[in-house]
Amino acid sequence: xxxxxxxxxxxxxxxxxxxxxxxxxxxxxxxxxxxxxxxxxxxxxxxxxxxxxxxxxxxxxxxxxxxxxxxxxxxxxxxxxxxxxxxxxxxxxxxxxxxxxxxxxxxxxxxxxxxxxxxxxxxxxxxxxxxxxxxxxxxxxxxxxxxxxxxxxxxxxxxxxxxxxxxxxxxxxxxxxxxxxxxxxxxxxxxxxxxxxxxxxxxxxxxxxxxxxxxxxxxxxxxxxxxxxxxxxxxxxxxxxxxxxxxxxxxxxxxxxxxxxx
Numbered sequence: 001x002x003x004x005x006x007x008x009x010x011x012x013x014x015x016x017x018x019x020x021x022x023x024x025x026x027x028x029x030x031x032x033x034x035x036x037x038x039x040x041x042x043x044x045x046x047x048x049x050x051x052x053x054x055x056x057x058x059x060x061x062x063x064x065x066x067x068x069x070x071x072x073x074x075x076x077x078x079x080x081x082x083x084x085x086x087x088x089x090x091x092x093x094x095x096x097x098x099x100x101x102x103x104x105x106x107x108x109x110x111x112x113x114x115x116x117x118x119x120x121x122x123x124x125x126x127x128x129x130x131x132x133x134x135x136x137x138x139x140x141x142x143x144x145x146x147x148x149x150x151x152x153x154x155x156x157x158x159x160x161x162x163x164x165x166x167x168x169x170x171x172x173x174x175x176x177x178x179x180x181x182x183x184x185x186x187x188x189x190x191x192x193x194x195x196x197x198x199x200x201x202x203x204x205x206x207x208x209x210x211x212x213x214x215x216x217x218x219x220x221x222x223x224x225x226x227x228x229x230x231x232x233x234x235x236x237x238x239x240x241x242x243x244x245x246x247x248x249x250x251x252x253x254x255x256x257x258x259x260x261x262x
Contacts, residue, residue, distance in 0.1 A: 009103040012078050013078055014079065014126075015053050015105070017238045019119070019122070019240075019242075020241075022119055022121070025115075029108075029111065030107055032055070033104055034101075035102065037099070037101045037171075038098060039097060040096070041083060042096050043095050044064065045091050046091055047091055048085045048109050049109055051082060051107050051112045052082040053081050053104060053105040054080070054103075057164075058076070059097070060098075061075070061094040061095070061137075069178065072144075073141070075160070077159075077163020077164065080230075081126070082096055082104075083109070084126065088113055099171070100164055100169050101170065125236075125237040128233045135226070136230075139222050139225055147222065149187065149190040150194060151219055153176070153180065153187065153190045153194065154194065154199075154215050154218045154220075154223070155219045155220060155222050155223040156176070157207065157209060162227065167209045168206060168207065169206070170207075173191065198210060198211060200215065
């Protein structure tokens, strides 16, 4: 794949952090794919044939209920990967669908798992990310139970903004209601409150974040917790991708703190 053609489609931070050799091998087999909103990538229990690295798309992991309702348990954007099975031919207990339309890089799950199994640096980077993803799922469960609709909507908007890299994107109140586990009327009211406060603008299915700092103040603490976890993972991934081990970091710090010769 010619990576120059991806310039206007964004990038994936997890891919960027891989060791150069692994990254070059992966890019050679990755073909960008555009996903419309609400595109289903896999269903609960379905064998996962591909993993997906979002570039400027946002993918929701949701639990479908018997009455047709959906509850969002996590979202994945350009900081991660969607659909990592524990074993070849494995599945997950969630549905993955596009939350914000955009580009992704699909990769055959068998090739992905082979690389993870054979390369320690890749395995450590992926395992670190999965640990943060599980942390996000746990935080989202608490958030859905304890925080107000305005706080949860603010969190969702901020996380989506971080992942698409722009302040404006398309999303409907109906879809937001499904993902947040709220009635459409409730989401409409919450969005109206945020808009009246000058934090966002919403018109014909497109939302614009006007005041990110104000929106963060209106959000619950979950946004900061999840963001800090993901930032930590990406920082460690970058160090691992460049071959910087814990002992190397310690040595570099020691040398930088040493008294210079006179």
